[in-house]
Amino acid sequence: MKVHNRVPAMPHDHHDHDNHLDPMDARVRALETILVQKGLVDPAAVDAIIETYAHKVGPQNGAAVVARAWSEPAFADWLARDATAAVGAMGFTGRQGEHVKAVFNAPGLHHVIVCTLCSCYPWSLLGLPPVWYKSPAYRSRVVIEPRAVLAEFGLVLPEATQLRVWDSTAELRYLVVPMRPEGTEGWTPEQLAELVTRESMIGTGLARVPA
Amino acid sequence: MNGPHDLGGKMGFGAVAPEANELLFHADWEARALGVVLACGALGKWTLDESRHARESLPPVVYYASSYYEIWTRALEVLLQRHDLLTAEELADGQAQTQDPHPKRLSPQAVPGALARGGPCDRPVATAPLFAPGDRVRCRNAHPRGHTRVPTYLAGHTGVVESEHGGFVLPDTNAHGQGEQPQRLYTVVFDGAEVWGPDSEPGLTISADLWEGYLERA
Numbered sequence: 280m281k282v283h284n285r286v287p288a289m290p291h292d293h294h295d296h297d298n299h300l301d302p303m304d305a306r307v308r309a310l311e312t313i314l315v316q317k318g319l320v321d322p323a324a325v326d327a328i329i330e331t332y333a334h335k336v337g338p339q340n341g342a343a344v345v346a347r348a349w350s351e352p353a354f355a356d357w358l359a360r361d362a363t364a365a366v367g368a369m370g371f372t373g374r375q376g377e378h379v380k381a382v383f384n385a386p387g388l389h390h391v392i393v394c395t396l397c398s399c400y401p402w403s404l405l406g407l408p409p410v411w412y413k414s415p416a417y418r419s420r421v422v423i424e425p426r427a428v429l430a431e432f433g434l435v436l437p438e439a440t441q442l443r444v445w446d447s448t449a450e451l452r453y454l455v456v457p458m459r460p461e462g463t464e465g466w467t468p469e470q471l472a473e474l475v476t477r478e479s480m481i482g483t484g485l486a487r488v489p490a
Numbered sequence: 491m492n493g494p495h496d497l498g499g500k501m502g503f504g505a506v507a508p509e510a511n512e513l514l515f516h517a518d519w520e521a522r523a524l525g526v527v528l529a530c531g532a533l534g535k536w537t538l539d540e541s542r543h544a545r546e547s548l549p550p551v552v553y554y555a556s557s558y559y560e561i562w563t564r565a566l567e568v569l570l571q572r573h574d575l576l577t578a579e580e581l582a583d584g585q586a587q588t589q590d591p592h593p594k595r596l597s598p599q600a601v602p603g604a605l606a607r608g609g610p611c612d613r614p615v616a617t618a619p620l621f622a623p624g625d626r627v628r629c630r631n632a633h634p635r636g637h638t639r640v641p642t643y644l645a646g647h648t649g650v651v652e653s654e655h656g657g658f659v660l661p662d663t664n665a666h667g668q669g670e671q672p673q674r675l676y677t678v679v680f681d682g683a684e685v686w687g688p689d690s691e692p693g694l695t696i697s698a699d700l701w702e703g704y705l706e707r708a
Contacts, residue, residue, distance in 0.1 A: 307519040309584040311526050318591030325525030327601035374608035395498035395641050409512050413558040416503040423499040426691050431506050441693045448639045449675050449699035450611040
């Protein structure tokens with residue numbers, strides 16, 4: 280398959296979730312060509328959309344929100360009360376992040392996000408969802424056997440921990456605020472953000488522990 | 491509709507298989523598909539709810555065999571034809587038969603603003619809320635043929651209202667060109683054992699965001 284590098288670093292190996300590359304490549308190219316000919320789509324706008332999610336909107340946004348919540352109790356309160364306004368003040372509302380709710384992990388309480396009906400995801404905070412988040416396996420199983428699913432991510436929670444699964448069935452988009460790791464006293468928000476993984480903000484992981 | 495998309499609690503889909511250092515796109519066409527779908531959405535001919543319904547209306551055998559961006563592409567082809575933006579012949583031939591520059595064609599300059607604005611779905615509702623936090627409610631046992639956001643695994647089950655979010659566009663009507671008809675939206679929390687029975691994992695609760703009309707007092 281010929282890969283045009285409009286976006287960076289794509290592998291040439293096939294991936295088991297997406298094993299129809301050649302026919303789809305032809306199909307999407309044909310569709311875009313017709314739409315451009317008809318005057319419905321400007322290919323430069325398509326480039327700009329891709330560029331936005333490749334370089335500007337991604338999990339670094341959510342990580343900055345979490346790091347600030349760990350650093351500023353007043354911001355954490357605002358985030359808990361009105362996450363849409365709090366993340367909006369940081370410039371992180373937008374498509375698929377118009378209405379946001381932040382849910383905070385605590386000792387004995389762990390949150391996990393899913394959309395069983397499609398793949399709703401807080402784009403403005405985490406960027407585009409990973410393949411596994413969109414997969415039938417995750418969407419079907421995480422509501423009925425979340426502990427088994429989390430174990431596949433290497434996350435085994437204490438048995439007494441309450442597990443809350445949030446099914447994103449409407450237009451509220453959820454951000455999990457993981458617990459701040461110990462040993463990070465005095466860290467700057469920029470340093471803290473490095474510990475905040477995408478998985479920790481979905482709930483399939485925890486924040487990194489400092490080395 | 492309880493179509494192939496309605497996956498909560500279904501079995502047989504295997505392990506989740508997260509990839510280490512997953513790439514944003516696994517092929518160039520995925521990136522183009524994303525951009526084309528969003529650019530076409532900006533034409534304003536259909537709502538996000540109609541898009542979702544077009545995706546979930548794909549035949550189950552197609553839905554399950556398709557990756558996410560393939561589902562998006564196939565649904566876009568349906569929407570473009572339904573709204574007379576493309577003909578089946580054009581799609582089959584790969585050649586436009588008419589050129590008709592659309593007044594709402596998304597320009598590259600407009601992209602940052604459009605993505606930053608998104609499409610807020612909250613709307614004022616004049617009536618008082620029927621339910622309050624702490625109320626026990628049942629998710630109505632209903633199986634509408636059209637678009638809905640009640641997942642089948644919650645239909646008929648009882649939970650507790652945790653919060654009320656004001657009015658939101660009702661997908662059930664908005665997906666079908668019947669207007670926004672906003673209703674109040676509630677986060678309802680269900681106990682794992684209520685939904686899955688005695689074999690539920692202990693300590694599990696599940697919440698969903700449900701419109702007022704989906705609920706009845708329990």
